[in-house]
Amino acid sequence: MKNIKFIMLFLAFLLFIANQAFSQKTFERGYIIDESGIKKDCLIKNIYKTDNPTIIEYKLIGSTEVKTGSVAEIAEFGITDTLKYVRSIVKIDKNEDGLNDKLQAGLHLVKDTLFLNQLIEGKANLYRYSLGSLNRFFFNIESDTIKQLIYKRYLENGKEKKNLTYIQQLIAKVNCKSFRYDRFQNIKYNTNSLLNFFEDYNKCESEEYINFHSKLKRRKLIKMYARAGINVSQNELKRAQVRYFDKGTGVGLKLGYEIEVVIPITKKDIFSVFGEVSYYQFKIKMEDDTPLPPRTNPIVRTYSNYTFIHKTLEGAVGLRAYLLLNQNNAFFIDTSLAGNGEIQSEIVIGNSSTRYNFDYSRIFGVGYKHKKFLFQSKYYYKEIPRIEQNGDDNQNVSGFVFTVAYHFF
Known part of the structure; x- marks a missing residue:
């Protein structure tokens, strides 16, 4: 069947198109800001993954040389209109969430320098840090110090308890006068719920904002x-x-x-x-x-x-x-x-x-x-x-x- 050959050629073409698309995503147009505060346009290797990076690979515009940049060398980087990471010295609890006999109520905040994935940029900013099953969210208002939103599950007398300090943090710092108390009680410690809340706050304050997470999904x-x-x-x-x-x-x-x-x-x-x-x-x-019909050939x-x-x-x-x-x-x-x-x-x-x-x-x-x-x-x-x-x-x-x-x- 000659058309089977067409299908095989079609499948090869489709795989070629997909490969080209993935190749285009390997290095995408973006920028870095170095230690001196100088912004450089570049092509950044694909970082669309769950874990926050510690090192990135990039090529300056017009160059084929692949360079690496670490959290010690780069203050900020991003994919144009899609993704943004900022370097920050923060206190973070890296103990994984989960219920077991060793899980205690106390926090173990340690100081670390990290690339934080900025999800919302506006008057109120939202950031995320992910490593394996660990997910921590951070926030700040304008140029204030970036702090972790505290949430933790733990066991007490064999029963599950939750430290919901993040709700009190939001009430104290990210509170628009039109918000009712039950608006805070409905905030879950996950990406979508926090995104919705920070969007609502920036809208309530009549502030322009950027939702990088929605831009990433759309592209x-x-x-x-x-x-x-x-x-x-x-x-x-x-x-x-x-x-x-x-x-x-x-x-x-x-x-x-x-x-x-x-x-x-x-x-x-x-x-x-x-x-x-x-x-x-x-x-x-x-x-x-x-x-x-009439006059047709009888045979x-x-x-x-x-x-x-x-x-x-x-x-x-x-x-x-x-x-x-x-x-x-x-x-x-x-x-x-x-x-x-x-x-x-x-x-x-x-x-x-x-x-x-x-x-x-x-x-x-x-x-x-x-x-x-x-x-x-x-x-x-x-x-x-x-x-x-x-x-x-x-x-x-x-x-x-x-x-x-x-x-x-």
């Missing part, structure tokens, strides 16, 4: 989707030597997997390329009870009742464009070209069958994106050259596919 360049849908197809068989054709409609299931790679030519995710591998099938029963073979069966593995590659409504919602359109590796594609007439081989498919789609879900309708058209007897008959399949896709990575 993930590679997205993977699982797809499932309903395929509504119409088969059209054009009879040889006569101006006459048969039509039939069938419904089937389509399952697939998609990789989407954002084209980072704008600050927002507007354009992308994508590839999809999917399996789908349908069965069309065609009943032809209409007599042939032309006609079909009365027959079934068109189609099962295929399809590989598609295409372009997509988004119309962004807000952070969670967008409309989009896309177009793609697909090759097919037929598993079964034939017309069954009584006890005999005639095999067909699909040509490339042309596909056009429109859809709506909401958070992690895509809802899409696609129209496709396929020419089917006859590869067995009666090669002067032509056939094509067109139809709509209605799919739901879930963004899982």
Whole structure:
């Protein structure tokens, strides 16, 4: 099957695109601020990981030399508009949280110089330090000293207790006059809850702020989707030597997997390329009870009742464009070209069958994106050259596919 070769080439192309995207993420445009306070534009090696770094690798603009910088040499660094780390001397409790016989209520604050990941920048600033399962949050107001938000679980007489000092710290230092007391009681010691609180505080104080965490999430360049849908197809068989054709409609299931790679030519995710591998099938029963039109050749073979069966593995590659409504919602359109590796594609007439081989498919789609879900309708058209007897008959399949896709990575 020649189209199987297309699918293999398509998969190789898709892997190449993904590799190029990851390679682009290996070194990204950013900056460093050295000990002297001098800011230098550079390319920084990928630091999108959970643990806070102690050393970074970077290349100055125009240079191929990879340099390293430690917490002793760099005061601040970041990926442009996406990520920011600041060096700070802080007191931190590095004892891991957990419940065991050795866990005590007391804190073990030690002074250390760390790169802190800045999550919120504004009048009130929020930072995070992560190392393995250890997560500690820090804060300050404007240029005040950065301090750890204190939270700890411990055992007392065999029962779990919690040190919730961080709530008192926030009441004392990060308190807008419109906040009610229950606003503080609902703050959890995790990234999302603290982000929401610090955003609310800066809004309440009418201060401009930057949420680096949301910017980082929005700029993930590679997205993977699982797809499932309903395929509504119409088969059209054009009879040889006569101006006459048969039509039939069938419904089937389509399952697939998609990789989407954002084209980072704008600050927002507007354009992308994508590839999809999917399996789908349908069965069309065609009943032809209409007599042939006048003045047709009487020796032309006609079909009365027959079934068109189609099962295929399809590989598609295409372009997509988004119309962004807000952070969670967008409309989009896309177009793609697909090759097919037929598993079964034939017309069954009584006890005999005639095999067909699909040509490339042309596909056009429109859809709506909401958070992690895509809802899409696609129209496709396929020419089917006859590869067995009666090669002067032509056939094509067109139809709509209605799919739901879930963004899982």
